[in-house]
Amino acid sequence: MxxxxxxxxxxxxxxxxxxxxxxxxxxxxxxxxxxxxxxxxxxxxxxxxxxxxxxxxxxxxxxxxxxxxxxxxxxxxxxxxxxxxxxxxxxxxxxxxxxxxxxTSAATQRWRAETREAGAAANRVRTSEAFRLWVQGKELTPRQAAGVFRIDEYTPAKDRTRKTAQLQELIRGDEEIEAFMNMAIPAALELRPPVGRQQEESK
Missing domain, CATH: 1.10.10 (Arc Repressor Mutant, subunit A)
Structure with a gap:
C-alpha cells in the first residue's frame, strides 16, 4: 500500500x-x-x-x-x-x-466542537471570492472583503467590529489566512452604511 x-x-x-x-x-x-x-x-x-x-x-x-x-x-x-x-x-x-x-469528556467534546467551528471558518475564508482575489494579488473592494465576515452596509458598527474580531480569533494560528485577514479587516470596515443609517449611528 x-x-x-x-x-x-x-x-x-x-x-x-x-x-x-x-x-x-x-x-x-x-x-x-x-x-x-x-x-x-x-x-x-x-x-x-x-x-x-x-x-x-x-x-x-x-x-x-x-x-x-x-x-x-x-x-x-x-x-x-x-x-x-x-x-x-x-x-x-x-x-x-x-x-x-x-x-470523550465534556471538555474534549467542547474542544472538538470549537475545532470544527474553526475548521469551518477557515474553509469559508479560503473559498471566498475575496481570498481568491488576494491570492492572485488583486485588489478587493470593501464589499468583497466584508462578505468574508458576513457583514453588509446595514450591519451596525459595533456588530462589524464584533464579527471581524470573532472570525479573526477562530482562524488564529493559520499564517496564510492571518495575513489575508490583516488586509481584509480594514477593507471590510471601509464599507459605508446608507446615509440614513450613518446619521442614526452618529447620534
Whole structure:
C-alpha cells in the first residue's frame, strides 16, 4: 500500500494516540517524518523535519469533505471517527502502536466542537471570492472583503467590529489566512452604511 502524505499524517496521529487525545502539531510532525523522511524532510537535509510540509498536510486533510482528522495548527489534532475506522482497517501501518479510543469528556467534546467551528471558518475564508482575489494579488473592494465576515452596509458598527474580531480569533494560528485577514479587516470596515443609517449611528 503506497501512502499519500495525508495517509502518513493520519498514521502518525494514530501512532501517537490521536484517537483518544489531542496531539501537538510538532509531535505529529516528528512522527510523520519518522514514517516518511522523503515526504516530510528537507530536500537538501532529509534528516530535518519540514514542519511547514506537515502543517500543510494536516490542514488540508482536516479541511477535506470527509476528514480523517480534526484540529488546528495552534491547538493540535485528533482522529475523527472516520480516521479511527481507517486506521483500524490498516492496523499493520501502526507497527507496535495500539489504537485506543478513550471516553470523550465534556471538555474534549467542547474542544472538538470549537475545532470544527474553526475548521469551518477557515474553509469559508479560503473559498471566498475575496481570498481568491488576494491570492492572485488583486485588489478587493470593501464589499468583497466584508462578505468574508458576513457583514453588509446595514450591519451596525459595533456588530462589524464584533464579527471581524470573532472570525479573526477562530482562524488564529493559520499564517496564510492571518495575513489575508490583516488586509481584509480594514477593507471590510471601509464599507459605508446608507446615509440614513450613518446619521442614526452618529447620534
Amino acid at each position: 503506497r501512502l499519500t502524505k495525508k495517509d502518513v499524517a493520519v498514521v502518525a496521529l494514530g501512532k501517537l494516540g490521536g484517537a483518544a487525545t489531542v496531539i501537538d502539531t510538532e509531535d505529529a510532525a516528528i512522527a510523520a517524518h519518522a514514517i516518511d523522511r522523503d515526504a516530510f524532510g528537507w530536500k537538501k537535509y532529509p534528516e530535518r523535519v519540514d514542519l511547514d510540509a506537515v502543517r500543510t498536510t494536516l490542514r488540508h486533510e482536516g479541511e477535506g469533505k470527509d476528514p480523517r482528522i480534526e484540529g488546528s495548527i495552534q491547538n493540535g489534532w485528533h482522529l475523527t471517527p472516520r480516521g479511527v475506522a481507517w486506521v483500524e482497517a490498516n492496523k499493520a501501518l501502526l507497527g507496535d502502536a495500539k489504537i485506543t479510543v478513550a471516553p
